[in-house]
Amino acid sequence: MPKAKPVLLLKNASVPTDPYEGIFLENGFCPEFLPLLTHRHFDRERTLEYLRSSEFVDEIPVFIITSQRAVEMLGDCLSSLEQEVKKKILSKIGYTVGPATFSVLKTLGFSSIRGGERAGNGSKLAELIHEEVGDISTRMVFFTGVVRKDIIPRKLMEWNHNLQETVIYTTEVRDDVVKNFTNYIERTSGGWIVFFSPQGTESIVEYIRNQRQSQFKLASIGPTTEEYLLENSIKPDITASKPHASSLYEAIVNSENTA
Known part of the structure; x- marks a missing residue:
C-alpha cells in the first residue's frame, strides 16, 4: 500500500470540521495543520x-x-x-x-x-x-x-x-510558527506546503526563501496569495482555480499526474 503523501496546511483548522482536511484524508493524503494565528x-x-x-x-x-x-x-x-x-x-x-x-x-x-x-x-x-x-x-x-x-x-x-x-x-501571529515549521520539515520527507493567506506567514516565507527544500512543492489557494509569494521571490508550483478544498485538491492531483 503506497504511503500517504504529506500536505502541510498553513492555517488554523476550521471548526467544527475543516473541508481541506476532509478531502485530503478521503483521497489518501496525510494532511496536517500548522496554526499561524491566534x-x-x-x-x-x-x-x-x-x-x-x-x-x-x-x-x-x-x-x-x-x-x-x-x-x-x-x-x-x-x-x-x-x-x-x-x-x-x-x-x-x-x-x-x-x-x-x-x-x-x-x-x-x-x-x-x-x-x-x-x-x-x-x-x-x-x-x-x-x-x-x-x-x-x-x-x-x-x-x-x-x-x-x-x-x-x-x-x-x-x-x-x-x-x-x-x-x-x-x-x-503565534510566536511558535518557525519552530513548528522547522520541526515539520525535519521529520517529513516531501509532500506539499499550502499557503492560504499572507497573514502570519512572514517567517515561513523568509525560511523558504533562504533554505528552500526541493523535496517540497508549494501551493497557493488563490491569486492574491500567489502574488504575495512571487513578490517574495517564491514561485508556487500550483495555484487553485477557486479558493476552496476541491479546487486545491484537483490542482495538486493534476500537478502530480503530469509530473
Whole structure:
C-alpha cells in the first residue's frame, strides 16, 4: 500500500470540521495543520450588547461576514442569546464570501445566506450586494476583525450604501510558527506546503526563501496569495482555480499526474 503523501496546511483548522482536511484524508493524503494565528473576541460583552440592541435586532436587516474567524465568534455569541433575539437575528439576510463560511452560517441556523459560491472574493461580493440590496438607504453591518481588507466597505461606500462596521475579533501571529515549521520539515520527507493567506506567514516565507527544500512543492489557494509569494521571490508550483478544498485538491492531483 503506497504511503500517504504529506500536505502541510498553513492555517488554523476550521471548526467544527475543516473541508481541506476532509478531502485530503478521503483521497489518501496525510494532511496536517500548522496554526499561524491566534484568534479571540475583541470584546465579547460589547458584541453581545450590540447583538441584543434594538438597533441591530429591529433596524438592520442585512449583515456581511467574510471571515471564518468572525463567523466562529458570531456563533459563540449566538449561543448566549435569548431564543427570541436569536430567532430574529437568524432571519436576517447575510452575505458572505466562498462556500466554507456559507456552509457554517447555514449550520448555525441562518435561513437567508447569500454569496458563497457566487462570490469568491470581496469585490464580487460587494457587486452582488449592490445589485441585490438595491436601496442604498438599507442599513447594513459588516462584522470584521481588527485587521481586514477594505475592498468591500470601500466599494459599498463609493456606491453610497448605508454601511457600518463592527469589530468582533482580533488576530495575533503565534510566536511558535518557525519552530513548528522547522520541526515539520525535519521529520517529513516531501509532500506539499499550502499557503492560504499572507497573514502570519512572514517567517515561513523568509525560511523558504533562504533554505528552500526541493523535496517540497508549494501551493497557493488563490491569486492574491500567489502574488504575495512571487513578490517574495517564491514561485508556487500550483495555484487553485477557486479558493476552496476541491479546487486545491484537483490542482495538486493534476500537478502530480503530469509530473
